[in-house]
Amino acid sequence: FNLELDEMETFRDELGPWRLGDSFDPRPSTLIIETYLDTNDLTPTQALVITDGNEKRWNVTETLEHALNRAGLNVGARRGERNAAAARAGQHIVLERWRIELSAPFDLAQTPELPVVYKKSIILFRALYSYLGMMPTWKFRRRLSKVKLHTSSLKIGCRILSGDDFVRSVRKWDGLNIPLFPGDERVAEDFSFGKVESPAGSFTITTSYRKNCDFRVDDSEALLSSHFINLDEHYFRPSSHQRTSSQPSNLAVARGIEQVTGSNLPRRPDYLHGLSSFPQTIGASPLSQLRATEMGRTGSGGSPIDRPPSSLRSVQGSRTSLRGGTDIRPVSRRGSMSFQPFKSPSLSASPATDQVSHGSVGRASTPGVPIHRPRPSVGAISPSSYKSAQSTVTPSEGTATHTAQTPIPISASPASQPMTRIASSFGSRRPRISSAASVTRADDDNSSGQASYTSSMAAPGSALYTAAGTSSYEDGVQIRDFMTMLADGQKNSLKSFGGGDEPNKLASNPLSKFQKMKDSQSALAESMSSSLLLQPSSSPSTSSRNLSSVPGMVHSTAFSQSSSPGNPLSPQTPHTPAVPSRLSAGLTAQYGQQESQRQNRVRSPPASNTRQHDRIVEGGAATTSPLDIPTSPRFIPRRAHSMSQQPHAAEEASQHEHEDDTLAFGPVRPPSMDTADEEQPRYVFRFPRGNGLSSSGSSYRAGRVSGRGRGDTPLQGSTSSLDKGPSSSIGSSARPAVVGRRTPSWSRAGGGPEDDDLLFAMSDMMIAQNSRRSLDQDKAAGGDSPTSSGRRRSRGNGVGDSGRGAW
Amino acid sequence: MDQPPVFTLDVLTDRQLLSDVLKGVLTTLFFHRLFNSLRPRTRDLLDLTLPTFDDAELEASIDARLATLARYLSVESAAAGERARLQVQFFEKRPRRAGWFGKAEEKVCWEEWRIEVEVVGWRSEAERATVRERIEEQLHRTVLKIITTASNEKSHVPPITTNDANPFPYAIALAPKGETWGTRMGIF
Numbered sequence: 001f002n003l004e005l006d007e008m009e010t011f012r013d014e015l016g017p018w019r020l021g022d023s024f025d026p027r028p029s030t031l032i033i034e035t036y037l038d039t040n041d042l043t044p045t046q047a048l049v050i051t052d053g054n055e056k057r058w059n060v061t062e063t064l065e066h067a068l069n070r071a072g073l074n075v076g077a078r079r080g081e082r083n084a085a086a087a088r089a090g091q092h093i094v095l096e097r098w099r100i101e102l103s104a105p106f107d108l109a110q111t112p113e114l115p116v117v118y119k120k121s122i123i124l125f126r127a128l129y130s131y132l133g134m135m136p137t138w139k140f141r142r143r144l145s146k147v148k149l150h151t152s153s154l155k156i157g158c159r160i161l162s163g164d165d166f167v168r169s170v171r172k173w174d175g176l177n178i179p180l181f182p183g184d185e186r187v188a189e190d191f192s193f194g195k196v197e198s199p200a201g202s203f204t205i206t207t208s209y210r211k212n213c214d215f216r217v218d219d220s221e222a223l224l225s226s227h228f229i230n231l232d233e234h235y236f237r238p239s240s241h242q243r244t245s246s247q248p249s250n251l252a253v254a255r256g257i258e259q260v261t262g263s264n265l266p267r268r269p270d271y272l273h274g275l276s277s278f279p280q281t282i283g284a285s286p287l288s289q290l291r292a293t294e295m296g297r298t299g300s301g302g303s304p305i306d307r308p309p310s311s312l313r314s315v316q317g318s319r320t321s322l323r324g325g326t327d328i329r330p331v332s333r334r335g336s337m338s339f340q341p342f343k344s345p346s347l348s349a350s351p352a353t354d355q356v357s358h359g360s361v362g363r364a365s366t367p368g369v370p371i372h373r374p375r376p377s378v379g380a381i382s383p384s385s386y387k388s389a390q391s392t393v394t395p396s397e398g399t400a401t402h403t404a405q406t407p408i409p410i411s412a413s414p415a416s417q418p419m420t421r422i423a424s425s426f427g428s429r430r431p432r433i434s435s436a437a438s439v440t441r442a443d444d445d446n447s448s449g450q451a452s453y454t455s456s457m458a459a460p461g462s463a464l465y466t467a468a469g470t471s472s473y474e475d476g477v478q479i480r481d482f483m484t485m486l487a488d489g490q491k492n493s494l495k496s497f498g499g500g501d502e503p504n505k506l507a508s509n510p511l512s513k514f515q516k517m518k519d520s521q522s523a524l525a526e527s528m529s530s531s532l533l534l535q536p537s538s539s540p541s542t543s544s545r546n547l548s549s550v551p552g553m554v555h556s557t558a559f560s561q562s563s564s565p566g567n568p569l570s571p572q573t574p575h576t577p578a579v580p581s582r583l584s585a586g587l588t589a590q591y592g593q594q595e596s597q598r599q600n601r602v603r604s605p606p607a608s609n610t611r612q613h614d615r616i617v618e619g620g621a622a623t624t625s626p627l628d629i630p631t632s633p634r635f636i637p638r639r640a641h642s643m644s645q646q647p648h649a650a651e652e653a654s655q656h657e658h659e660d661d662t663l664a665f666g667p668v669r670p671p672s673m674d675t676a677d678e679e680q681p682r683y684v685f686r687f688p689r690g691n692g693l694s695s696s697g698s699s700y701r702a703g704r705v706s707g708r709g710r711g712d713t714p715l716q717g718s719t720s721s722l723d724k725g726p727s728s729s730i731g732s733s734a735r736p737a738v739v740g741r742r743t744p745s746w747s748r749a750g751g752g753p754e755d756d757d758l759l760f761a762m763s764d765m766m767i768a769q770n771s772r773r774s775l776d777q778d779k780a781a782g783g784d785s786p787t788s789s790g791r792r793r794s795r796g797n798g799v800g801d802s803g804r805g806a807w
Numbered sequence: 808m809d810q811p812p813v814f815t816l817d818v819l820t821d822r823q824l825l826s827d828v829l830k831g832v833l834t835t836l837f838f839h840r841l842f843n844s845l846r847p848r849t850r851d852l853l854d855l856t857l858p859t860f861d862d863a864e865l866e867a868s869i870d871a872r873l874a875t876l877a878r879y880l881s882v883e884s885a886a887a888g889e890r891a892r893l894q895v896q897f898f899e900k901r902p903r904r905a906g907w908f909g910k911a912e913e914k915v916c917w918e919e920w921r922i923e924v925e926v927v928g929w930r931s932e933a934e935r936a937t938v939r940e941r942i943e944e945q946l947h948r949t950v951l952k953i954i955t956t957a958s959n960e961k962s963h964v965p966p967i968t969t970n971d972a973n974p975f976p977y978a979i980a981l982a983p984k985g986e987t988w989g990t991r992m993g994i995f
Contacts (some may be wrong), residue, residue, distance in 0.1 A: 123961045130953070209956065
């Protein structure tokens with residue numbers, strides 16, 4: 001027919017009767033060719049969904065099951081059990097049905113001549129060829145071939161039926177006309193080609209095909225989470241409003257996030273493990289990740305970070321679990337994320353550090369974190385990194401990394417899921433954070449660290465929000481509200497860190513766990529933070545941005561903090577044993593503090609930034625007085641670190657110290673939390689390690705801070721020094737002079753003093769300014785240079801806030 | 808002779824897609840009406856998969872026409888809503904009995920297709936998306952119309968007398984709407 005096509009061997013046997021027989025005797029029956037969608041390769045966790053015209057997705061697998069049940073064809077193990085054919089038929093969704101028929105000749109006398117038949121057949125087959133390219137099934141197939149993601153799961157198959165058999169089977173089950181979603185009335189459309197008259201009869205080709213072939217494979221959890229997300233969105237909105245009362249700065253947001261995460265931290269120690277074990281499927285939907293980790297996602301968990309509200313919600317709903325899980329995840333994510341941002345100079349020192357640390361942590365832990373950040377390294381980071389991340393979770397402004405850090409300790413536990421959850425929660429928060437970020441900044445006092453966390457926690461994108469410092473008070477308020485909620489919920493779980501700070505609601509247990517984790521991870525974290533620290537040098541704003549990129553981190557850290565540091569830490573303890581417990585203790589305390597701080601923050605947005613820091617700190621070190629979460633943006637990121645650090649104990653602090661300012665913040669926080677001292681947060685970060693946290697967060701901080709840079713041990717020493725400095729600073733809300741904070745006593749083992757300074761400066765700045773942005777700018781100016789690795793460091797160098805100015 | 812059936816196709820396009828869309832439409836049209844043996848291929852255009860085939864002469868003819876059309880359109884004010892018309896005619900060679908012309912056959916048009924081309928533009932990026940959508944939809948409808956029309960209306964196709972080459976000469980003409988007939992015959 002003048003159409004050159006390749007010969008096809010498929011179905012050669014099946015087509016025998018039609019190919020070989022002549023057209024008269026035996027009369028060929030109708031040739032029916034069905035194209036179907038083979039779903040046998042879907043794993044149990046995957047579901048086939050179809051998108052209807054309203055962009056809503058419907059679970060096809062379920063629908064099919066129901067239909068099969070109704071039709072009585074569901075024979076148990078649908079996959080080839082007893083009635084294999086029926087079972088298989090049930091699995092198949094018919095996409096097209098072609099009927100090729102030769103009707104009986106009606107009048108031989110009028111049959112056209114053969115050339116005419118051929119001519120018309122040419123036209124017919126040309127039309128057939130063209131039409132095939134227009135069919136939805138073809139487009140579906142083309143889409144499948146382009147998207148390599150699920151090519152193995154969905155297959156399009158073809159089968160041959162004889163008309164006689166078909167008539168029988170279609171009565172029982174018509175795979176073509178089954179509506180797959182409500183409102184799908186006319187499932188199939190018909191088309192018929194012009195018939196060709198021939199001496200043998202009238203040759204017709206007709207087809208019925210599904211109009212809607214918009215099939216996709218989704219993870220079952222994703223579907224669930226999406227539902228949750230929707231819920232969460234609504235749920236979170238009000239809370240976020242409240243939170244956004246204060247600072248518009250990203251810091252505030254970060255703080256808020258941190259708070260949130262912090263609260264989460266204690267929850268999910270188990271998640272920590274999961275996180276670390278998470279593969280680096282950051283990109284994968286959170287759900288899949290969650291699934292991967294087999295974490296009991298409480299809520300949406302899996303929901304992609306994109307849905308911040310939902311994620312938050314889920315976090316809330318299952319704070320403990322979620323937090324843990326999500327924390328871990330987000331943290332891990334963040335960690336990874338933070339790493340990236342850190343690399344970029346844009347990250348402010350503090351945030352960067354946090355992020356960096358988070359990144360590392362996040363990476364490890366957030367395999368499943370839905371944080372959107374690209375977490376390439378997530379998988380790479382081991383729990384230890386988490387720890388470090390956590391330790392470094394200095395409340396740097398909104399650095400997501402913070403959150404990431406916190407999770408680290410938590411991540412110790414296989415709370416990969418929790419991380420995810422947390423991440424998702426943050427994801428949902430993102431929107432809030434963006435606006436809230438700025439707001440949370442305002443919240444600095446409450447959750448300086450948190451803000452950073454939040455910002456960081458927020459999906460990478462969201463972090464940007466924080467970074468942007470959208471001065472949306474509303475968001476801040478919302479976040480605050482959320483934090484409050486969390487805090488409330490957490491109060492029970494969270495142990496107050498002693499500082500009597502409300503923020504110190506963090507459960508001591510979580511803290512301890514966290515701290516332990518931190519310890520274990522501190523070592524790793526340190527290394528990580530070092531890399532991360534590079535970034536922190538960037539201006540706080542950038543850090544916030546970075547945070548965004550590493551929302552996971554922030555979240556994770558935050559979460560990790562909240563989660564019982566003890567538990568999470570335990571798994572990771574082995575990682576960073578080097579660091580004296582002080583750090584870990586401090587860390588945990590810090591976290592607790594931080595958490596509490598966050599909570600405090602939530603509750604009292606206007607509270608000084610230090611408050612927030614304190615909270616964070618509290619979380620970390622029960623013993624240490626809550627450090628004020630530095631309101632300054634810088635802290636936010638730090639905070640995250642500190643948060644994470646806490647669990648890790650000094651080690652992390654030391655690690656993070658160098659690596660990122662966040663560390664400095666992190667540990668410092670706890671102490672400051674109690675003191676609600678703005679400056680404190682800085683210190684808090686520093687030495688979160690000192691579990692003993694010499695009561696004063698400062699000591700903690702000092703220890704941490706210094707420790708971070710140097711390693712755990714130094715922390716101790718620095719702790720003491722910190723005490724001097726930080727305590728003063730921490731205790732004293734006003735730490736404007738970074739230098740003062742820094743107190744060389746901190747002597748971070750290496751760039752300790754500088755870092756401390758930096759930290760303090762940052763915290764001061766953050767607190768004082770309550771606007772991350774400003775800080776960022778400052779930081780950026782001054783801090784950029786200092787140390788990409790350690791924001792703190794840079795801070796320290798430039799610190800002198802006053803001197804820094806530029807930062 | 809009887810008036811050959813005239814089928815109208817509406818084609819919507821924008822400046823950038825002008826040549827691609829028209830080429831796709833024309834190729835599809837010829838795919839259905841060119842009766843030489845050809846090896847089909849497919850070509851994706853705007854999310855549609857159109858059949859195509861290799862025919863050097865046809866491609867040359869099409870390209871020439873489209874170039875002219877583009878020149879014509881560019882000469883005119885580039886306002887949105889420019890129109891042009893392409894005309895494709897299919898002839899059959901009928902032996903002519905008349906004597907003194909000397910020609911043994913004449914070309915008789917047995918089918919004509921008119922392609923109304925409308926060129927639209929957009930003013931903003933948002934508009935661009937909607938315009939693209941419209942173009943796609945219209946292309947889909949047009950191709951579908953070609954398929955259905957060509958496959959259903961085939962009784963008037965003259966018998967194929969030769970087995971080699973294309974039994975039906977064709978002509979692609981450009982007819983600016985309401986303007987002079989810049990007919991260029993692509994008689995092959």
